Amino acid sequence: MKNKMKIQASISLPTITRLPLYLSYLCTLDNDGNGYISAPQIGKKLHIDNTLITKDFAAIHIKGKRKVGYDIAELILVIKKFLWVDIERKALVVGIGNLGKSLLGHKKFQSQNLNIIAGFDINEEVGKTIEDTKIYHLDRFKEIYKKTPVEIGIITVPEMYAQNIADLMVESGIKAIWNFSSIPITAPKNIIIENLSIDSGLAMILYKLNNNISIVYKNRKL
Template sequence: MSLINRKKNRLVPEPALRRMPCYLSYLKLAQRDGHKYISSTLIARDMGVDPTQVTKDLSYTSIVGKTRVGYEVDALIEVLEDFLGFTVVDEAYLFGVGSLGKALLHDYGLKQFGLKIVAAFDVDPEVVGKTIEGVEIYHYDELDRMKDNGVKIGILTVPVDKTQEVSDRMVESGIQGIWNFTPVNIKVKEGVTVQNTSLYAHLAVMFNRMKANS
């Protein structure tokens, strides 16, 4: 990602950043279907978003649509991928190779969105030493030996009672960004970025909304 785009991203509200990958996936489907241009109105209709919101979100990338025509699909895809940092693949370590960790190792879509898992760590002798989708699984104690490899992103899928301990070790080893899939609110030092993605929290929201709708 360019320095200019990194500066832009600091000014973009988080809800807009969350919507942008959804726009990108939608546009790639439109591209596959042969669409050359697409309007914010059509994007909004198909994605259940207000048209003015779509226009405002896309304006953060500085791209401008054409009157009565809309956005050029190929150009908008290219701009969004660059803006979101998906054109450069960042390497990551995975911590915890349970069911969720294994699912992430099998997720081919991560690389399309700029993330490549290059090694995984666990303590379970049943998985240590094995290779899943080309990713070797190391014993957790080998992290110190590999901390100088320049990997700055860590994906956290360990058991709840080990979450803080492992995150502390990750930061000590040089990890600067943690994608946390556990329901634990981890504490990190200033300068380390944490993105929480709690499956259980989203499940609770879905259940609550289902009850409200019934």
């Protein structure tokens, strides 16, 4: 384990964000266990620069064979092992609107060792069980957290409430906040924050449309 963590710590964050993309794509390939794929082949499909792909794979210690490329089955195995380490992480979701429900139903989380153990809201969803997850009133957040502490808090409330929910999560002892509201939240330095901003994606599309850009980019997170 120690050794693994040392390897991981030397990897750039943009590489981390591209690994799930490679994994999803590789899993769509019809592979009999003996297939190979080259970096240019992957790059062409995913609109990512070849040299970046080679660098990403080297970072997680996967080497290609000359002339044939990378063993597809090996790539899938190594990326999976790297990304979804064998530690189950628990999460709580606050905000059971359409977006919250969509996350509760995201089947892939299971294979990624993420276990959403409860949801919270203040409206008619309270008391229901949605996608096998019990929904509680927000007032019970600290109580439920004490019973089963989690590492990750997921925020899917309207933006005006996002910071208050983040504060509640930090007070309770949560270490990482995954924020889906369209406003950035702030937290103490020791808290991990990941903002998933729909607005950033839209900004990128509008910018490209307005400037007629559709080329492959180097060094960008997808």
